[in-house]
Amino acid sequence: MKLSSAQELDRLRSELAGSNGRSEIVISADATCCILRGAKGVAEAFRTELQKAGLADKMHLRLAGCLGFCEIEPMVILKDQDILYQRVEPKDVPEIISETLLGNRVIERLLYQDPATGQRQARREAVPFYGKQNRLILGANERIEPVRIEDYIAIGGYAALSKALAMKPEAIIEQIKASGLRGRGGGGFPTGKKWETCRNAESEDGVRYIICNADEGDPGAYMDRSVLEANPHAVLEGMIIGSWAIGSRDGYVYVRNEYPLAVEHLALALRQAEEYGLLGENILGSGHDFRIKVVRGAGAFVCGESTALMQSLEGKVGRPRAKYVHTVERGLYDRPSNLNNVETWANVPLIIDKGAAWFASIGTTGSKGTKIFSLVGKINNTGLVEVPMGIPLREIIFDIGGGIPEGKKFKAVQTGGPSGGCIPENLLDIPVDYDELTKAGSMMGSGGMIVMDEDTCMVDVARYFLNFLKGESCGKCVACREGVRRMLQILERITRGEGRSEDLDTLQELGEYLLDTALCALGSTAANPVLTTLRYFRHEYEAHITERYCSAGVCKPLFQYVIDPATCTGCQVCKKRCPVGAITGEKKAPHLIDPQMCTKCGACFEACRFDAIARARIKEKVA
Amino acid sequence: MAARKAPAKHPPRKPTAKRAAPAKAAATSAKPSAPPTALEGNGKPLGSVLVVGAGIAGIQSSLDLAESGYKVYLVEKNPSIGGVMTMLDKTFPTNDCSMCIVSPKLVEAARHTNIELLSYSEVDKVEGQAGHFRIQVRKKARSVDLAKCTGCGACAAACPVDQRIRVPEPVPVQDDETVRKTDAILDRYPPQRASLIMVLQDANAAFNFLPEASLQRIGERLGLSFAEVYGTASFYKAFSLEPRGEHLVQVCVGTACHVRGAQRILEEFERLLSVKSGMTTEDRKFTLETVNCLGACALGPIVVVDGEYNGSMNLAKVSRLVDSYAKKEAV
Numbered sequence: 001m002k003l004s005s006a007q008e009l010d011r012l013r014s015e016l017a018g019s020n021g022r023s024e025i026v027i028s029a030d031a032t033c034c035i036l037r038g039a040k041g042v043a044e045a046f047r048t049e050l051q052k053a054g055l056a057d058k059m060h061l062r063l064a065g066c067l068g069f070c071e072i073e074p075m076v077i078l079k080d081q082d083i084l085y086q087r088v089e090p091k092d093v094p095e096i097i098s099e100t101l102l103g104n105r106v107i108e109r110l111l112y113q114d115p116a117t118g119q120r121q122a123r124r125e126a127v128p129f130y131g132k133q134n135r136l137i138l139g140a141n142e143r144i145e146p147v148r149i150e151d152y153i154a155i156g157g158y159a160a161l162s163k164a165l166a167m168k169p170e171a172i173i174e175q176i177k178a179s180g181l182r183g184r185g186g187g188g189f190p191t192g193k194k195w196e197t198c199r200n201a202e203s204e205d206g207v208r209y210i211i212c213n214a215d216e217g218d219p220g221a222y223m224d225r226s227v228l229e230a231n232p233h234a235v236l237e238g239m240i241i242g243s244w245a246i247g248s249r250d251g252y253v254y255v256r257n258e259y260p261l262a263v264e265h266l267a268l269a270l271r272q273a274e275e276y277g278l279l280g281e282n283i284l285g286s287g288h289d290f291r292i293k294v295v296r297g298a299g300a301f302v303c304g305e306s307t308a309l310m311q312s313l314e315g316k317v318g319r320p321r322a323k324y325v326h327t328v329e330r331g332l333y334d335r336p337s338n339l340n341n342v343e344t345w346a347n348v349p350l351i352i353d354k355g356a357a358w359f360a361s362i363g364t365t366g367s368k369g370t371k372i373f374s375l376v377g378k379i380n381n382t383g384l385v386e387v388p389m390g391i392p393l394r395e396i397i398f399d400i401g402g403g404i405p406e407g408k409k410f411k412a413v414q415t416g417g418p419s420g421g422c423i424p425e426n427l428l429d430i431p432v433d434y435d436e437l438t439k440a441g442s443m444m445g446s447g448g449m450i451v452m453d454e455d456t457c458m459v460d461v462a463r464y465f466l467n468f469l470k471g472e473s474c475g476k477c478v479a480c481r482e483g484v485r486r487m488l489q490i491l492e493r494i495t496r497g498e499g500r501s502e503d504l505d506t507l508q509e510l511g512e513y514l515l516d517t518a519l520c521a522l523g524s525t526a527a528n529p530v531l532t533t534l535r536y537f538r539h540e541y542e543a544h545i546t547e548r549y550c551s552a553g554v555c556k557p558l559f560q561y562v563i564d565p566a567t568c569t570g571c572q573v574c575k576k577r578c579p580v581g582a583i584t585g586e587k588k589a590p591h592l593i594d595p596q597m598c599t600k601c602g603a604c605f606e607a608c609r610f611d612a613i614a615r616a617r618i619k620e621k622v623a
Numbered sequence: 624m625a626a627r628k629a630p631a632k633h634p635p636r637k638p639t640a641k642r643a644a645p646a647k648a649a650a651t652s653a654k655p656s657a658p659p660t661a662l663e664g665n666g667k668p669l670g671s672v673l674v675v676g677a678g679i680a681g682i683q684s685s686l687d688l689a690e691s692g693y694k695v696y697l698v699e700k701n702p703s704i705g706g707v708m709t710m711l712d713k714t715f716p717t718n719d720c721s722m723c724i725v726s727p728k729l730v731e732a733a734r735h736t737n738i739e740l741l742s743y744s745e746v747d748k749v750e751g752q753a754g755h756f757r758i759q760v761r762k763k764a765r766s767v768d769l770a771k772c773t774g775c776g777a778c779a780a781a782c783p784v785d786q787r788i789r790v791p792e793p794v795p796v797q798d799d800e801t802v803r804k805t806d807a808i809l810d811r812y813p814p815q816r817a818s819l820i821m822v823l824q825d826a827n828a829a830f831n832f833l834p835e836a837s838l839q840r841i842g843e844r845l846g847l848s849f850a851e852v853y854g855t856a857s858f859y860k861a862f863s864l865e866p867r868g869e870h871l872v873q874v875c876v877g878t879a880c881h882v883r884g885a886q887r888i889l890e891e892f893e894r895l896l897s898v899k900s901g902m903t904t905e906d907r908k909f910t911l912e913t914v915n916c917l918g919a920c921a922l923g924p925i926v927v928v929d930g931e932y933n934g935s936m937n938l939a940k941v942s943r944l945v946d947s948y949a950k951k952e953a954v
Binding site for chain 1: 783784815816817818819820821823824854855858859860861862876877878879880881882883884887890891894914915916917918919920921922923932934937938939
C-alpha cells in the first residue's frame with residue numbers, strides 16, 4: 001500500500017496501534033549476539049509452548065532486536081507482569097508459561113542477580129544497568145520488531161518525516177542547529193552546520209548526496225550495528241528528513257561487511273519503506289524524491305574516514321585525500337555530499353519530533369543529547385548503554401557497568417577506538433563530553449568503551465592499537481605509513497624486553513610529529529593510544545624497560561609462571577594440560593615448571609583450580 | 624640531475640658508439656658507417672667507446688674493447704650490471720651455470736681501469752656522426768655514496784618501505800567455468816566502476832577467493848584494466864587472492880577480545896594447526912585469519928568457524944573446536 005499523504009500515514013498508524021490489544025512477551029532474539037546465545041531456540045520454544053497452552057491468540061510474541069544488556073541475554077520481558085527474565089533457555093519456557101503467565105508466580109532463579117550484592121530484581125527499571133540510562137534511541141528497540149515497518153509506524157515512526165516535509169528545508173536546518181547535535185561518529189562536528197554548508201554548496205547539476213556512515217570500524221564498538229539491526233527505520237527516517245533539508249535525491253548507506261544481519265535488516269527496511277511510499281518518488285505526496293542504496297564495505301578500517309569512504313563508494317581503493325575542500329562541497333563524484341554516522345541520523349527524527357529545545361535540555365553546554373556506548377572488556381555488565389551527555393565515566397563503569405569481574409582492580413578505560421586514549425582511574429570523574437574527553441587526551445569516538453583491569457598491560461594495549469593501525473594505514477602519506485611502523489617497532493622492542501632508556505622520548509617525539517603531519521584523522525590520531533598511556537602509565541613503560549618486568553603478565557619475555565609449592569595439591573591437571581611437557585611432579589606432591597621449556601601459553605594458569613600458579617618476575621640468571 | 628657529457632675531446636677519429644645490448648634496439652641510433660679502425664700514430668688506440676646496456680653482451684664487448692686499449696663507457700639503466708643472465712639458472716645449449724659464467728665478468732668489468740661504469744643512467748641524446756659522437760647521459764639519483772658503499776645490502780634489508788604492489792602479468796587464463804560464474808555475478812550489477820567492490824564481494828563468496836580468471840573477466844566487463852581490479856582487490860582485507868581451506872577460522876582480535884586474551888587463543892590455533900595467521904594448512908582443511916571486530920563483544924573472545932560463532936573461548940575450547948571440525952571431514 002502506497003501512502004500518498006501525511007493523513008494517510010496517520011490513519012494507518014491509528015489502525016495499527018488499535019489492533020494490538022494482546023499482552024506482550026518481548027524476547028531479544030533478532031540481533032547477532034542474542035542469536036549466538038540461542039535466542040532463536042527460546043523464541044521457537046515460546047511459539048510451540050504458547051500454542052500448547054492455548055495462549056497463542058492472547059499473547060503477542062515479539063522478537064525484538066538488541067535490548068542492550070548483552071551479558072544476560074537472551075532475556076525475556078513479560079510486559080503485563082513487568083518481569084525480566086535473564087539467560088533464558090528453551091527448557092525454561094514451559095515453566096515460565098505455567099508458573100508466571102498462568103500461575104502468576106515469579107521464577108526466582110531466572111531473575112537478574114546483582115553480581116555485587118547477590119540481590120535479585122524482577123522489574124527491569126530496578127536493574128541498575130538500566131536505571132541510570134536515558135534510552136532515547138535504544139528505548140524503541142523493545143517496542144518493535146526490526147523486520148516489521150508496521151511496528152515502527154505504530155509507535156510513532158515516520159511522524160517526524162511527515163512533520164518535516166511540511167516544514168521549509170531551512171527551518172529544519174535551523175532546528176538541527178538549535179538542538180546542538182554533534183556528529184556521533186567521533187569527530188563531533190555540529191550537524192546543523194554541516195547540513196547548511198552542504199545545502200548551500202554549489203553543484204553544477206544540482207546533485208547532492210546523503211551518506212550514512214555505518215562502517216563501524218573501531219574494534220570494540222558495536223552500537224551502529226545494533227541500531228541498524230534493531231531499528232533500521234529510525235536511521236532511514238533521519239536520512240529522508242536530511243535529504244529534504246539538504247535537497248538531495250540520492251542516498252547511500254555504507255555498511256561493514258562483517259555485519260550480515262544489519263545488511264539484511266536494512267535491505268528489508270528499504271523495501272518496506274518503498275512499498276509504503278516513504279522512500280522513492282513523491283514521498284508522502286510532497287513531491288520530494290529520495291532513494292537509498294546499501295553498499296557493503298570490504299574490510300578496510302580507513303574507509304570509515306569520509307573521503308576514503310566516498311572513494312570506496314565509487315568502487316576505488318579507499319585512500320583519503322587532504323580536506324582543503326570539504327566533502328560537503330565536493331565529495332562523492334565531486335558533488336556536495338553530506339555524511340553522518342548511524343547514530344547521528346537516528347537522532348534526527350527525535351529532534352524534529354520533540355523539538356530542538358527538548359533535545360538541547362539534555363546534556364552539557366557543548367554536548368547535547370545522549371550517546372550510546374558499547375561497554376565492553378573487563379566489565380560485569382557488558383552491553384550497550386545510552387547515557388545523557390555529561391554523566392561521569394565512573395557512573396557508567398561502576399553503576400551501570402557493575403564494576404570489574406572477579407573482584408579485580410580497575411586500571412583504565414579506553415574510549416575512541418584506535419584514535420582515542422586510555423583514561424586512568426583518577427580521571428574517572430570527568431563527564432562524558434566531546435571537549436572534556438579531548439582534554440584528557442582521548443576522544444569521544446564512535447562510542448567504544450573498553451574497560452581494562454590489572455591483568456591488562458598498557459604497553460601491550462598501545463602496541464595492539466599501533467599494530468592494528470599499521471595494518472589499516474592506507475600507505476598514502478609518509479607520516480602515517482612510516483611513523484606508525486617505527487613506533488610499533490619500538491613498542492615491540494619494549495614488550496620483548498629489549499627496551500632502551502631513550503625509547504620513551506623517541507615515542508613521544510614521533511607521536512607529536514604524527515599528530516602534526518599526517519594526512520587524515522587515522523594518522524593524526526594514531527599516536528593517541530601511545531601518548532595517553534605514556535602520560536598516565538609511564539611507570540609501566542619504565543618497569544618494562546628498566547626492571548624487565550610486565551606486572552600484568554601479558555608480555556611473555558617479561559615474566560614467568562611459577563607454582564607455589566605450599567598451595568599446589570599435586571592434582572596433575574596442569575601437568576596434563578601443558579602442551580610442551582614443561583611441568584613435572586608426582587601425584588599429590590608439589591609440581592614444578594621448567595622455565596626453559598615453558599612457552600608461557602597460560603594453559604596451566606587457566607586450568608589450576610587452586611590458584612597455585614602465579615606470574616612472577618624472572619630472576620636474574622646466575623652465571 | 625647533472626647531465627654528464629660523454630667526452631668528445633678525443634679528436635679526430637673516434638670509434639663508433641657501439642651498441643652492445645642485443646635486445647635493446649630502437650632507442651639510440653648507431654651509425655654503421657665507419658668501422659672502428661682507431662689505430663693511429665704510433666699504433667696506439669685512440670678515442671673512446673660508449674656501450675649501451677650492461678648485459679652479458681655489453682659486458683663482454685666492453686671487456687674486449689678495454690683489453691684492446693680503448694676507454695669504454697658502459698651505460699646501464701638499472702642500478703646494477705649483469706642483465707637477464709644473472710637471473711637465469713642454466714644457459715642454452717650447454718646447460719652451464721649462468722652465474723658461473725657471468726659473475727667473473729661482472730667483477731672484471733667493475734675493476735677494469737679502461738671501463739667507466741655508468742650504472743643507473745640512461746642515454747638521452749646522441750649527436751654527431753661516426754668518429755665524432757657527442758652523447759648525453761642522464762644519471763638518475765641514487766642517493767648513495769658509491770665511493771663508500773660496499774654493496775653489503777644491509778640498507779635494502781632494513782628499509783621499512785615495502786609498498787610495492789606486485790601485479791602479475793595479465794596472461795589470459797582459460798577457465799570457462801569461472802568466467803561463466805563471474806558473468807552471472809556481473810549481470811546483477813550495472814557495468815560501471817562503482818559496482819566493482821560489490822562484484823568482488825560476490826565473486827569472493829562464490830569462489831571462496833578471487834581467481835585470476837575472474838578478476839580478468841571483471842576488468843573486461845567493467846571497462847577497467849587488470850591492474851585497477853587487482854589493486855582494488857588487494858587493498859581490501861575482505862578479499863583473498865589465494866584459495867582458502869575448507870574451513871575458515873576467524874579469530875576476533877578486536878580490543879574487547881584482545882583484553883580478554885584473544886592473542887593466546889590465536890596462538891593456540893597457530894600451534895594446533897601449525898600455520899600462522901593468514902595462512903592455510905597444508906591439507907587445505909583450515910584457513911586461519913584474524914578479524915578486527917565482530918561487534919559481539921559480550922561473548923569475547925570470539926572465534927568464528929565457517930560463519931558459526933563460538934563465544935567465551937578458552938584454550939581448552941580451542942582444541943575441542945579444531946577436533947570437531949577435523950572429524951567432520953572423516954564423516
